[in-house]
Amino acid sequence: MSDAVIRVVGLGKSYATAAGLFPALKGVDLEIQAGEYLAIMGPSGSGKSTFMNLLGCLDTPSTGDYYLTGQNVAHLDKDALAGLRNRTLGFVFQGFNLLPRMSLQDNVALPLVYAGFAKDSRRARARELLTKVGLGNYAESLPSRISGGQQQRVAIARALVNQPRLILADEPTGNLDSHTSEEIMRLFGELNAEGITIVLVTHEADVAAHAKRQVRFHDGEIVSDQLTGSGA
Amino acid sequence: MLKAMLGEAWLAMGANRLRTALTMLGMIIGVGAVVIMMAIGQGAQYAVQQTISTMGSNLFIVLSGSFTTAGVRSGSAGAPTLNVADANAIAELDGVVNVSPTHQGSRQLVYGSQNWSSQVLGTTPEYLEARAWNVVEGAAFGDSDVRSATRVALIGKTVADNLFNGDNPVGKTMRIQQNPFIVIGVLGSKGQNLDGRDQDDTVIIPLSTAQRKVFGTPFLGSVRMIMVQADAADNMQRVMDATTSLLRQRHRLREGQPDDFFMRNLSAAAESEAETTRTMSILLGAIASISLIVGGIGIMNIMLVSVTERTREIGIRMAIGARQQDILTQFLLEAVMISFAGCLLGLLLGLIIALAINAFTGMVIVISGSAALIAFAVAAGVGVFFGWYPARKAAQLDPIEALRYQ
């Protein structure tokens, strides 16, 4: 087999609505190799988030197959999926999704709790990552005390803490101003340079320009897939 | 991992202090009620057992009745139908270990300028044996005192306190109905009997002396009561039956004529009293447990609210790798912690109230480690039982649904 981190075959997802089944994703085929940096674009309602949720093992497809690091996730039980979310991939949300009552350090360390790490190593690793995203001095702060851009960096640190091969980010800069977005994108660029595969969704062309490959969705289908200048 | 989760449960409890405190209050009241009720119930049982142990074991009494037939000796009411010879005959029966004929009544006692009304009991030395009643100061009287009707007396603690008021009674002379008696001993304290009468308010004198000097019985040797001790609890009924037929035969009662005496099984009465308190104690505990269940339902209610409120948080946790069992453990831990903390405070509250009841009313209470342990185990059980459903509900949430929840 190839060393595709992600391979989807005929992946489809339909939502049950009052008007019947609504096909949000209509049989998508895509392969993403290790170390790629891919941006997903497309108009609102084109099925980008639906696709990302499937890739993140947060949701299950209606049709088709999804191979994550060569493994067909359809054959996995809930605990195994939790394990993939914990160790194989890191998910970054548009709304940051930090736990408000916990310090930044505890937020970053939380995946390590579920991975069964001891307290000391959790703390050390969380500090290390907070430092990496430039927030080493805020370890004990609460999420509400820092800016949105900083919160998103903490969320990225959390996604990275268990050393995943893959980062999935659904509009990570959607809630940020252009300057802060630039900083976040620089961070993603650094991570990709370290060899981490990155898939992110964005509406903005200048954000997508950071990626090496751009995939465009429309009405639940891929309409274009091209390498960009920076990746070529 | 468990430690991290305990810390989180603690945080979650602290995030909504008033709500946590109110939920805990249900458990506090429940456990407190159980502790108090068990303390009172076990106290009552203890008190009854104490009383029974002061009574002596395997005892029954035969009380004399009045003549009921139109016989030669047309009876004056209350005239004794039992006599010492009856007692001696009963003593010969199989399975009888101790027989003590007694004659008693209330009499005024005088010592110096003090006087005191008390129960005067004429009997034989066997009586003290059957009752396992010891003499703490001085000595008991013997068979020779009964034979020669000496005027000696053993007095109970209440009599010693009230009549002699601090003096050492042994060797002193007191009067019972003008007759001087030398106090030769003070009886050990027995407290109240099952009917609530003070057993220490008693004077015990030789039977013959009582008959001749104090009560002036119509027939020499007649007694009001014979106390019989059987050798074993299993033998009680057989000995009582044998006593009945022996006495009917001795009193020449024909078939169809009613008994001219009554019998009462003291041990059985004591047993049934003990049974009653045991039942009461269980009942009290059961009623108190209901409040524990109500407390548990309170926990379940709050946990359900908490799961709904924190749906998004659950989604986030799942998105970063929490397994179902992690979520289950987290919410279960919270429920058990609330329940445990409530239990601890409830135990404390129950103890304080139980001790206060004891201090202010003098009611006997018994606080046993096992009762506390049971309350604790039940509280933990309640936490797990009532926490289980909400925790499972949380664990079974779909990650994406939970994340979308607003």
Ligand SMILES: Nc1ncnc2c1ncn2[C@@H]1O[C@H](COP(=O)(O)OP(=O)(O)OP(=O)(O)O)[C@@H](O)[C@H]1O
């Ligand atoms: N849970 C759901 N139930 C029903 N329909 C849904 C659900 N989630 C999404 N949809 C529908 O599926 C379609 C695709 O939605 P999706 O969120 O994937 O779009 P998107 O490309 O991420 O859009 P946006 O750019 O606005 O985030 C939309 O038409 C949306 O209304």
Ligand SMILES: [Mg+2]
């Ligand atoms: Mg979207």
